[in-house]
């Protein structure tokens with residue numbers, strides 16, 4: 549679509565697109581449509597992503613939009629043990645927005661309209677992902693005109709429930725989505741917990757031995773591993789599977805649901 553109006557260099561149509569948690573078939577038709585309409589993609593390389601995780605996104609582009617422009621933005625370095633944690637997070641956050649702004653400045657601009665720029669997000673953009681926050685921060689900067697659209701994706705939480713063929717909640721009950729770091733704050737409620745971002749096996753300290761854990765790693769990839777059972781019985785199997793994935797595949801991303809045996 550072209551128009552005669554003046555388009556500023558700082559105007560973009562930003563599409564934040566969830567592409568699923570690892571299985572290239574777990575991408576929605578809406579996401580494919582959106583990818584095909586992009587002028588290009590800004591790939592945020594968040595450091596923790598390994599080559600094979602990056603490959604999922606580049607393979608999707610090769611398949612659905614082979615001619616699109618791809619700009620890779622490296623995540624700026626972050627001090628993980630700063631004296632002033634809040635100040636360091638603010639500085640790092642601003643540096644990430646700067647990096648995106650620089651990439652947008654390098655973006656080829658179509659005549660007469662704002663470029664349509666995609667951000668491909670692992671899983672779903674609404675869960676434990678900062679892309680939308682960064683794009684919103686760019687939109688809030690003076691002089692920028694950013695229209696933000698979001699396309700939902702399959703989250704690893706639903707991929708986990710599907711892989712184990714379970715519901716995420718018990719009848720009429722809540723399910724709490726949290727991180728390994730904060731599991732101890734809510735595990736004692738006895739409600740179901742879905743735990744992401746747990747590199748330290750927080751279930752060992754926070755769960756009861758007879759809680760059932762439904763665990764999944766590298767879901768949707770050829771190296772997917774599923775383990776379920778009472779925590780006391782399967783905790784060591786989970787540790788062994790994590791170590792095996794790390795040495796054999798080079799990366800492990802795992803998620804689990806903890807369920808206290810009783811109600812239902």
Ligand SMILES: C[S@@+](CC[C@H](N)C(=O)[O-])C[C@H]1O[C@@H](n2cnc3c(N)ncnc32)[C@H](O)[C@@H]1O
Pocket residue numbers: 569570670671672673674675676677702703704705743744745746764765766767768769801802803
């Ligand atoms: C930064 S969060 C991103 C979550 C993502 N936005 C989503 O909707 O799944 C990364 C965490 O998601 C979970 N995760 C993502 N992909 C996964 C996969 N294929 N298998 C298992 N866990 C996964 C893990 O808990 C991992 O630590």
